[in-house]
Amino acid sequence: MKQWINKFSIKIIPWLVPLLLLISWQFLSSIGVIPKRILPAPMEVIQAAQTLMSTGELYEHITVSLGRALFGFFIGGLIGFLLGIFNGISRYSELLFDTSVQMLRNIPHLALIPLVILWFGIDETSKVFLVALGVLFPVYINTYHGIKSVDKGLIEMGKAYGLKGRALFFTVIFPGAMSSILIGIRFSLGVMWLTLIVAETISSHSGIGYMAMNAREFMQMDVIVLSVVLYALLGKLSDVIAKYFEGKLLKWDI
Amino acid sequence: MPIAREREIHIRLEGVQKSFSELEVLKDINLEIQNGEFIAIVGESGCGKSTLLRLLAGLEKPSSGVIKINESPLQQLNTNARLMFQDGRLLPWKRVIDNVHVGIPDGKKEKAREALCNVGLENRAKDWPRTLSGGQKQRVALARALVNDPNLLLLDEPLGALDALTRIEMQDLIESLWQSSGFTSILVTHDVEEAVAIADRVILIENGVIRLNRQIDLERPRQRTNLEFRLYVEEIMDNIMKRKKSNIHPLKQRILTASM
Numbered sequence: 001m002k003q004w005i006n007k008f009s010i011k012i013i014p015w016l017v018p019l020l021l022l023i024s025w026q027f028l029s030s031i032g033v034i035p036k037r038i039l040p041a042p043m044e045v046i047q048a049a050q051t052l053m054s055t056g057e058l059y060e061h062i063t064v065s066l067g068r069a070l071f072g073f074f075i076g077g078l079i080g081f082l083l084g085i086f087n088g089i090s091r092y093s094e095l096l097f098d099t100s101v102q103m104l105r106n107i108p109h110l111a112l113i114p115l116v117i118l119w120f121g122i123d124e125t126s127k128v129f130l131v132a133l134g135v136l137f138p139v140y141i142n143t144y145h146g147i148k149s150v151d152k153g154l155i156e157m158g159k160a161y162g163l164k165g166r167a168l169f170f171t172v173i174f175p176g177a178m179s180s181i182l183i184g185i186r187f188s189l190g191v192m193w194l195t196l197i198v199a200e201t202i203s204s205h206s207g208i209g210y211m212a213m214n215a216r217e218f219m220q221m222d223v224i225v226l227s228v229v230l231y232a233l234l235g236k237l238s239d240v241i242a243k244y245f246e247g248k249l250l251k252w253d254i
Numbered sequence: 255m256p257i258a259r260e261r262e263i264h265i266r267l268e269g270v271q272k273s274f275s276e277l278e279v280l281k282d283i284n285l286e287i288q289n290g291e292f293i294a295i296v297g298e299s300g301c302g303k304s305t306l307l308r309l310l311a312g313l314e315k316p317s318s319g320v321i322k323i324n325e326s327p328l329q330q331l332n333t334n335a336r337l338m339f340q341d342g343r344l345l346p347w348k349r350v351i352d353n354v355h356v357g358i359p360d361g362k363k364e365k366a367r368e369a370l371c372n373v374g375l376e377n378r379a380k381d382w383p384r385t386l387s388g389g390q391k392q393r394v395a396l397a398r399a400l401v402n403d404p405n406l407l408l409l410d411e412p413l414g415a416l417d418a419l420t421r422i423e424m425q426d427l428i429e430s431l432w433q434s435s436g437f438t439s440i441l442v443t444h445d446v447e448e449a450v451a452i453a454d455r456v457i458l459i460e461n462g463v464i465r466l467n468r469q470i471d472l473e474r475p476r477q478r479t480n481l482e483f484r485l486y487v488e489e490i491m492d493n494i495m496k497r498k499k500s501n502i503h504p505l506k507q508r509i510l511t512a513s514m
Contacts, residue, residue, distance in 0.1 A: 153339065153341060153343050154343055154345060156313065156343075157337075157339065157343040158356075159313065159331070160311055160313055160331070160336075160337045161336070161356055161357060161359075161398075162331065162333070162359065163356075163359070167359065171345070171356065172345065175345070175347040175348075176347075178347070250347075252346055252347045252348075252349075252382045252383075252384070253346065253347075253384075
């Protein structure tokens with residue numbers, strides 16, 4: 001019984017503060033302390049969500065944003081991962097590429113927005129490109145670092161036991177780098193949303209960011225706040241998924 | 255008495271020398287090891303004893319001289335040999351049984367289970383290495399080293415990090431597995447008592463050369479409290495510490511001359 005309560009409270013307690021904030025926000029709005037023009041009440045945001053859902057608009061914006069995010073994440077993540085692996089294992093690949101990657105890494109990718117708009121216009125390619133660019137570096141750095149910092153003793157053990165090439169990689173090196181790679185992925189998920197929000201807000205004609213900018217034109221406070229809430233929920237969701245995989249892949253470490 | 259094995263192994267080191275850039279670790283090592291022998295190599299830290307083991311495993315090549323395994327020079331990884339390290343070096347992401355399985359890449363799981371049985375850990379097969387104690391980890395490492403039935407077991411201070419009681423348990427386990435399987439074994443250790451307790455022959459390396467090559471003629475199982483046992487330990491210690499001969503107890507000198 002006691003254990004059950006414990007488990008239950010572990011799930012509930014983290015949500016108490018947000019819930020309390022939400023209730024006081026609703027309360028302050030309804031007694032007029034927070035003016036509608038500054039911040040709409042939670043119920044109004046929910047109503048806005050309902051209206052947009054009924055027209056199918058909300059669904060469309062979310063799908064578009066999610067698609068961009070995942071596509072860009074896939075491309076950037078894959079390139080970063082492969083580069084990290086190759087530079088981690090091969091001395092020559094490292095010599096050839098690492099310096100260049102480190103130089104590019106230090107350019108804030110959002111600074112490229114004007115250039116990217118001129119290159120690709122404001123359609124899909126520009127957002128996917130920016131997300132991919134933003135995601136690439138954290139995945140690269142952590143994969144590379146993970147491979148580099150695999151316990152040398154374990155590698156020597158593997159060699160002494162006759163492992164080499166692919167067998168050595170998949171038995172010792174890759175699993176040894178896994179926790180670092182996952183940190184890179186989790187971090188880059190945050191970068192993915194951040195990049196997308198900025199890119200969509202600056203120039204777009206669909207997606208959550210566009211929805212927010214469009215609502216600004218018409219002073220629809222509730223829709224703007226809804227966009228912010230959506231980003232928060234999507235960010236939390238991707239973190240939960242990443243954490244789930246971490247638990248699955250690193251269960252030997254927990 | 256070593257039991258007969260299908261594949262015998264005879265090791266001969268001829269003028270083996272090893273340097274790392276400027277530093278000469280091993281100078282001129284000449285040594286012959288018979289099939290089934292248990293050798294212990296002792297010496298101060300940094301004397302090159304671990305390097306010698308790595309050369310025998312084929313992880314490194316001698317700078318000059320040659321290591322002959324059954325009369326043919328060792329060029330690459332010594333497939334006859336299995337190496338056991340001071341820190342177990344188990345893969346933390348593999349369960350105990352799968353760690354043992356690393357020792358036989360294409361072998362059956364059954365063999366791994368059997369090896370785990372031999373070290374008395376069959377009930378921990380499904381556990382993660384991090385849940386094991388230091389001694390248990392070394393047992394798993396021992397099972398992994400022996401699962402492929404090697405001709406030569408190389409032990410690089412495998413018991414150095416264990417507490418005294420677990421150490422003696424492990425020494426007994428290694429000795430009994432050696433007696434039942436008949437492999438040849440080379441143990442690097444800084445513990446002279448351990449060397450005398452387990453080895454047929456104790457080799458003292460100093461400044462990269464063999465300074466002492468002492469046969470231990472004691473019945474097994476050996477009693478550590480036995481006078482002769484203590485005298486062997488003392489003789490080797492004296493050599494390490496470079497104590498003068500005159501300090502040796504007269505009784506010991508008599509026994510030593512008799513045994514030589």
